[in-house]
Every structure is written in structure tokens, then in C-alpha cells.
Amino acid sequence: MGKRLVCRVVEIPENGLKECELEGGLKLVVANSGGEFFGFQAICPHQEVPLCEGLFDGSVLTCHMHLWQWDVRTGAPLGIAEAPLQRYPVTVEGDSLYLGGDDSALGMGELFNGLDQSILEKLAALARRESHEAGAVLYRPGDQAEDFFVLESGRVEFLIGRGERTAPGGFMLKKGEVFGWAALLDGYPARIASARCLEESALLRINGKAALRVLEGDPAAGLTVMRRLAALIARYLASSGAK
Numbered sequence: 232m233g234k235r236l237v238c239r240v241v242e243i244p245e246n247g248l249k250e251c252e253l254e255g256g257l258k259l260v261v262a263n264s265g266g267e268f269f270g271f272q273a274i275c276p277h278q279e280v281p282l283c284e285g286l287f288d289g290s291v292l293t294c295h296m297h298l299w300q301w302d303v304r305t306g307a308p309l310g311i312a313e314a315p316l317q318r319y320p321v322t323v324e325g326d327s328l329y330l331g332g333d334d335s336a337l338g339m340g341e342l343f344n345g346l347d348q349s350i351l352e353k354l355a356a357l358a359r360r361e362s363h364e365a366g367a368v369l370y371r372p373g374d375q376a377e378d379f380f381v382l383e384s385g386r387v388e389f390l391i392g393r394g395e396r397t398a399p400g401g402f403m404l405k406k407g408e409v410f411g412w413a414a415l416l417d418g419y420p421a422r423i424a425s426a427r428c429l430e431e432s433a434l435l436r437i438n439g440k441a442a443l444r445v446l447e448g449d450p451a452a453g454l455t456v457m458r459r460l461a462a463l464i465a466r467y468l469a470s471s472g473a474k
Contacts, residue, residue: 237261237270237321237328246289250281253330259319261328262303264289268328269303270319276405277314292316307344313466315341317406336383337435340407342459350452353445358435369411369426369434376413376422378436382406385432391424391467412460414439424467 235253243249243263250273252258258273260282275282275294286293291309293300299312306316320331337343337358338351360383363369369380369387380387387404404410410426413419446453 234329237330239327240323241326243268246287248283248285248287250283261321262287262292264303268321268323270321270330271303271306272317275299276316305344308341315344315407336381336407340381340409342409342456342463346452346455347449350445350449354437354442357437357441357445361434361436363428363432363434365428365430367428369428370422371425372422374422376411376420376439378438379409379411379414379442380426381435381437382408382410383433383435386429387432388427388429389424389467412464415443415460
């Protein structure tokens with residue numbers, strides 16, 4: 232698809248926000264941060280709250296409903312926020328803004344965000360792209376856990392538990408989020424959760440052992456990822472009520 236018009240530059244006041252709907256129905260919010268423009272998802276990843284109604288100081292966006300915050304330059308969560316924003320690169324051409332090329336899903340999520348580009352490239356080389364229809368079950372508790380996944384597009388429901396004891400494991404997963412993380416853990420050869428596509432979704436599938444070998448080659452990056460993974464798991468377990 233060719234470049235898509237977002238809006239005219241003058242429509243976004245300095246240190247202001249504007250929600251835009253593009254051809255094809257995509258909605259995003261554009262922030263004007265001192266003359267630089269940053270695009271991100273239109274709806275808060277916590278609940279269905281329009282982010283254009285939030286508070287913006289030119290750098291940090293705050294959702295007015297539950298006070299989650301993000302750095303608009305990176306989409307990284309701040310304070311009590313527990314999920315990053317999906318970013319949409321925008322470019323200025325003349326007096327208008329256009330949707331640019333998409334960011335890599337691998338580098339968007341909290342697990343790998345900010346790692347050295349060489350590490351991201353090595354991980355990307357391991358990735359296999361897959362597409363799944365709405366309703367497709369990617370795995371269930373007890374399935375073999377060899378690969379983890381990064382969501383490129385669509386939505387995936389992540390559940391912890393079995394049968395009637397199943398409870399939502401955090402939020403519906405969105406672009407850049409990693410799941411199937413048992414593949415990155417020693418001593419967990421089987422899945423402890425399930426994942427199902429809520430809509431047509433594109434995924435990156437990466438072998439866990441191969442990814443760990445890449446991270447072992449850069450101890451600092453490996454330590455960063457393992458710390459983030461520990462926090463991610465703790466959050467999902469807490470949100471599911473697991474003891």
C-alpha cells in the first residue's frame with residue numbers, strides 16, 4: 232500500500248494532540264512535540280478510552296481515565312502503565328503528514344525495546360512469519376513450548392489456567408507484545424497458558440533456545456531481557472489471580 236495522508240501539519244497545535252482516521256479505517260493519534268510529530272494507537276491499551284482526550288505536556292501523554300502515562304517519542308510506558316503504545320511512524324512532506332513505513336514489531340514491545348540494532352537483527356533473522364485466522368488456537372496448556380511469538384498485527388487473547396479455572400492473563404495482546412515465553416525459560420518444556428487469535432493476526436515465531444544463544448553473546452542485553460521477562464511474567468500471573 233502506498234503512503235497514506237494523515238492530516239495537515241497546521242491541524243495539530245504545538246504540544247497538542249489530534250486523532251486521525253486514515254483511508255482504510257485506521258485510527259491513530261498524532262502528537263506535536265515541539266514541532267516533531269509522533270503517531271500512536273488511538274485507544275488506551277488498558278481500557279477502551281480515546282487517548283486524544285488525555286493530557287499531553289509536549290513529552291508525556293497521560294490517559295485521563297486511570298492516569299497511565301507514556302513517552303510519546305518511544306511509546307514506552309511510564310509510572311503505573313503496564314503496556315507500551317503501538318507506534319505509527321509519520322513523515323512531513325510539504326504541509327502534510329503521511330504514514331511512513333511501519334516499525335518492526337520485534338523492537339516495539341517491552342521485552343526487546345531499546346536493544347542494540349545488531350541484536351534485533353540477529354533475532355529477526357531467526358523469526359518465521361505466520362498468519363492465522365480469527366479463532367485459531369495457537370497453543371494450549373500442556374503443549375510443547377519450543378517457540379515464542381511476537382504479535383505483528385491483529386489481536387491475541389492470552390489465558391492462564393484450564394477449563395473453568397481459566398482466567399484472563401492480563402490484557403488482550405497487541406502489536407509488539409511477546410507471548411509463549413515458556414520457551415525462554417529453563418525447566419518449563421510445556422505451555423502453562425493458552426493463546427487464541429481474536430481476529431486475523433500475523434505473528435513472528437522464534438525458537439526460544441536459538442534466541443537465548445543470541446542473548447548469551449551480549450550479556451548486558453541478555454540481562455536486560457531476562458529482567459523484563461521476569462517483570463512481564465509477574466504481571467500476568469498477578470492479573471490472573473495466580474498464587
